[in-house]
Amino acid sequence: MKKNKYKYVTAQSHALIELSATLLLLTLTVIFFAAIAYFFFSAPQTSPGPVITITGKLIDNNLVLEHMGGEAISLNATIGISFGSTRLQIQAYDYIDTEAKKDGLWSFGEHVIYPMYIHPEYLEAQQIEVMIINSDPASSIMFSSVLIEPLSDLSVQVSIDPESPIMGTPVTFTITVLNNGNINVSGVKLRFQLPVGFTFVGYSATSGSYDNNTGFWENIAMIHPGESAVMNVTAIVGRVRPDEITQILILIDGSGSIKKKDLDFIRNGFVTAIANESIFPQDGFVELTIAEFGGNPGFLNTKIVLNSTKVTNETIASVLSTLDSIDTMPGLAATSCGFLLGCDTVTASSVFTPSNRHVTLLITDGKADLTCIIDGDYLADPGSGVNPENATVIARNYLIDEFEMNPMDDEIDVIPVHLTNYDTFVWFKDEIVWPQPGYCAPPMRTELPLQGFVYNATDWDQFPIVINNFFTTVLNRITITADIVQASAIDPKVINNIDGVLIIPQSP
Amino acid sequence: MKNSKKRKLTSHNSGVVGIVATVLLIGLIITFVGILQTVHVPNWLKQKEAQHMNEVQTQFTQLKYTVDMLSLFGEPVSLTNYITLGSEELPILNIGRTYDTLEILSDNFMITVSNATDSFSSTTSDILYSSKNSHFVDQVLCLEAGTLILSQPPSSILLGQPLFSITNFTNVSLWLYNIAGLEGKSFVSGYGTYVLSNEYINRTTHSITEVTHINITTEFPEAWADFFNSSAFVNSGLSYSMTVGNETLDIEYNISLGNFIIEVIDIRSQLAIWKY
Numbered sequence: 018m019k020k021n022k023y024k025y026v027t028a029q030s031h032a033l034i035e036l037s038a039t040l041l042l043l044t045l046t047v048i049f050f051a052a053i054a055y056f057f058f059s060a061p062q063t064s065p066g067p068v069i070t071i072t073g074k075l076i077d078n079n080l081v082l083e084h085m086g087g088e089a090i091s092l093n094a095t096i097g098i099s100f101g102s103t104r105l106q107i108q109a110y111d112y113i114d115t116e117a118k119k120d121g122l123w124s125f126g127e128h129v130i131y132p133m134y135i136h137p138e139y140l141e142a143q144q145i146e147v148m149i150i151n152s153d154p155a156s157s158i159m160f161s162s163v164l165i166e167p168l169s170d171l172s173v174q175v176s177i178d179p180e181s182p183i184m185g186t187p188v189t190f191t192i193t194v195l196n197n198g199n200i201n202v203s204g205v206k207l208r209f210q211l212p213v214g215f216t217f218v219g220y221s222a223t224s225g226s227y228d229n230n231t232g233f234w235e236n237i238a239m240i241h242p243g244e245s246a247v248m249n250v251t252a253i254v255g256r257v258r259p260d261e262i263t264q265i266l267i268l269i270d271g272s273g274s275i276k277k278k279d280l281d282f283i284r285n286g287f288v289t290a291i292a293n294e295s296i297f298p299q300d301g302f303v304e305l306t307i308a309e310f311g312g313n314p315g316f317l318n319t320k321i322v323l324n325s326t327k328v329t330n331e332t333i334a335s336v337l338s339t340l341d342s343i344d345t346m347p348g349l350a351a352t353s354c355g356f357l358l359g360c361d362t363v364t365a366s367s368v369f370t371p372s373n374r375h376v377t378l379l380i381t382d383g384k385a386d387l388t389c390i391i392d393g394d395y396l397a398d399p400g401s402g403v404n405p406e407n408a409t410v411i412a413r414n415y416l417i418d419e420f421e422m423n424p425m426d427d428e429i430d431v432i433p434v435h436l437t438n439y440d441t442f443v444w445f446k447d448e449i450v451w452p453q454p455g456y457c458a459p460p461m462r463t464e465l466p467l468q469g470f471v472y473n474a475t476d477w478d479q480f481p482i483v484i485n486n487f488f489t490t491v492l493n494r495i496t497i498t499a500d501i502v503q504a505s506a507i508d509p510k511v512i513n514n515i516d517g518v519l520i521i522p523q524s525p
Numbered sequence: 526m527k528n529s530k531k532r533k534l535t536s537h538n539s540g541v542v543g544i545v546a547t548v549l550l551i552g553l554i555i556t557f558v559g560i561l562q563t564v565h566v567p568n569w570l571k572q573k574e575a576q577h578m579n580e581v582q583t584q585f586t587q588l589k590y591t592v593d594m595l596s597l598f599g600e601p602v603s604l605t606n607y608i609t610l611g612s613e614e615l616p617i618l619n620i621g622r623t624y625d626t627l628e629i630l631s632d633n634f635m636i637t638v639s640n641a642t643d644s645f646s647s648t649t650s651d652i653l654y655s656s657k658n659s660h661f662v663d664q665v666l667c668l669e670a671g672t673l674i675l676s677q678p679p680s681s682i683l684l685g686q687p688l689f690s691i692t693n694f695t696n697v698s699l700w701l702y703n704i705a706g707l708e709g710k711s712f713v714s715g716y717g718t719y720v721l722s723n724e725y726i727n728r729t730t731h732s733i734t735e736v737t738h739i740n741i742t743t744e745f746p747e748a749w750a751d752f753f754n755s756s757a758f759v760n761s762g763l764s765y766s767m768t769v770g771n772e773t774l775d776i777e778y779n780i781s782l783g784n785f786i787i788e789v790i791d792i793r794s795q796l797a798i799w800k801y
Contacts, residue, residue: 032542039546046550050557068575068661085682086582086675087575088662125662126680126747410734414784447641453735453781512762 066156073147073163078134078200089122093152101142134199140167169506170198172513175499182254184522192499195245203239206503208232212495214255222248254522257495259302263374266363268355270381271346272311279477286481287340290488297488301329306363310355311346314397318351319358325366351397354389356412360419371421376491377429384441385409410448424452424466434474445471461490465517495520567660570621574661577612584608585666589673589685592702595725596790603724611716626655626714629706634669635742638785640735647789649703671702674748681745686752691761696784703791710795720797728790735781741774749774
């Protein structure tokens with residue numbers, strides 16, 4: 018009996034020991050796995066950070082952070098910005114637009130824009146470091162560097178007083194450099210060269226110094242946003258010798274609507290104006306080409322009346338003789354043919370280069386009647402499917418491209434004579450003259466860039482006066498420009514970094 | 526009798542302990558797997574799908590590069606790109622496979638350029654990829670008229686702009702790709718890497734002067750607004766007003782553009798019906 022009792026107690030002890038051991042083992046196992054979960058999976062677990070792509074860039078001295086894809090995050094996200102010794106902390110909510118704030122989220126396509134320019138010291142740093150920290154769950158979303166390249170926006174304005182100066186009298190140029198951007202700009206250097214023939218009298222400026230010999234205005238003091246630097250230069254107006262060749266192309270309408278008596282006015286007008294050396298230079302700086310258009314389909318539609326000729330004392334007699342023998346080309350107005358032949362003749366000239374000044378004058382009494390396509394034969398193509406007006410515009414564009422015309426120097430003008438249709442006048446102004454927008458002259462504009470003009474002559478008997486005024490304006494016009502050559506910050510908007518005025522000095 | 530019964534019972538105590546231990550162990554394992562499935566697997570799947578989106582974005586960038594090169598060569602050659610649809614499932618667990626779509630949508634984009642008296646319109650097709658993610662946000666990638674666009678509806682952004690140039694401050698040249706699909710080979714949906722074959726057909730040039738108005742009809746007007754607001758246009762000194770609608774973009778220039786040249790490059794694309 019005692020033995021059995023002993024056996025029973027022993028068996029129970031074994032069971033208890035086993036149970037305890039198992040429970041102990043399980044406890045150790047649980048602790049072990051919990052430790053693994055804590056160290057490797059960062060328990061206790063919160064929801065994972067968002068998957069998001071944000072790009073940072075500097076635009077016009079603003080730090081732009083753009084959501085480029087992924088999940089939206091709360092606008093409570095903190096953005097840390099550091100540059101040089103400056104450390105900033107901002108909230109995304111404060112620098113995003115009102116529309117984006119509505120849902121409280123920084124979503125795809127939305128921008129946070131921070132104005133770096135309010136910290137002038139940022140111009141001294143090399144780069145900006147940006148860190149974005151999401152608020153819930155707290156995690157770093159983005160860390161990047163943005164290289165600093167400050168951009169400025171300077172503009173130049175030039176004015177003249179009086180606008181129509183008289184030869185031998187003083188004229189004052191006012192040059193203004195304006196800071197349109199949002200950062201300070203220093204080290205500005207501007208070029209303003211008086212034409213040879215003008216006599217420098219003196220200058221005054223808000224800052225800096227001007228050297229008439231080099232034409233540079235430099236050491237200009239720092240210009241703050243919205244402020245400007247101004248210089249006045251006074252000079253005596255003199256006769257100016259041109260420094261570039263002007264290639265003039267005249268396209269004359271010789272079609273059936275031009276009468277013989279009208280032809281007399283045309284010849285007389287040309288001869289009188291070109292023979293006058295005070296109006297038309299005879300020193301070799303002007304090359305003249307005259308093309309005439311007319312005729313009917315299947316026949317000659319355009320011809321060269323005067324091949325490209327430099328007008329000099331030696332050639333003037335021959336030029337005048339040719340002009341005095343201009344004849345008509347009865348038929349229809351093959352305007353596009355004239356443009357194409359005239360253009361190719363000028364570009365074939367030995368003096369042609371795109372850097373020359375190019376002036377094209379169309380003299381006609383109506384819209385185009387025939388189509389010429391760019392096929393090299395300068396003959397009318399009535400079955401081409403292109404209407405004559407469109408063909409003229411295409412030919413005009415061809416000429417602009419071939420001459421590589423630039424709006425500061427080159428132009429296409431029209432003298433319509435005895436025009437009865439107002440639509441035709443508008444067509445010349447809006448589609449033919451160049452640069453656009455075209456305008457109606459007189460009066461002639463004196464600002465740059467140039468604009469093509471339509472100078473209407475009521476009838477052919479006015480033609481001599483009109484052509485005289487045309488040559489006076491175009492060939493005696495002096496262009497004086499001022500442009501910025503240097504500044505402490507890059508200015509990508511170069512279109513307003515140059516300005517100029519046109520002067521047509523009057524005889525005393 | 527009673528004593529023998531009691532002995533029988535006590536002799537079975539160790540067998541019960543083993544079962545209890547096993548049950549506890551299995552419970553522990555199930556808990557562990559459960560935590561993994563509910564907390565970590567969705568995050569892994571989200572990361573995988575996001576990675577797949579980046580991969581497709583890279584492939585579309587290469588696709589844009591291909592059509593840009595085809596237009597520059599100007600020769601009737603065919604170049605091939607690969608687009609991967611769907612993301613792979615997680616190993617062992619075998620869950621998380623997704624299925625995407627790739628299609629060539631006809632006449633999905635239209636641009637009209639006009640001046641006071643004349644206008645020119647061009648309609649092109651899009652190559653469109655749409656994701657069907659289960660954990661990450663859905664995205665759409667589109668090659669439209671030479672522009673690479675990323676969209677998370679309803680917003681869109683510009684990833685790659687079309688070939689263009691501005692000369693003399695007012696003359697604009699813009700290259701648009703008219704992508705034509707082949708019937709029966711312009712839609713695919715599923716999982717795998719698919720071939721997109723692109724062939725240059727021809728080029729036509731259209732010119733319109735003194736442009737004052739540009740109108741675009743597209744599913745992604747914000748992306749096109751980004752393009753026309755780019756620094757190249759802004760720094761050319763052009764003055765304009767822009768209206769962004771639901772599916773339209775309207776631009777009115779105060780001073781007309783001198784010359785607007787549109788080069789329309791015809792590209793034929795086809796989706797291969799086999800997969801790699």
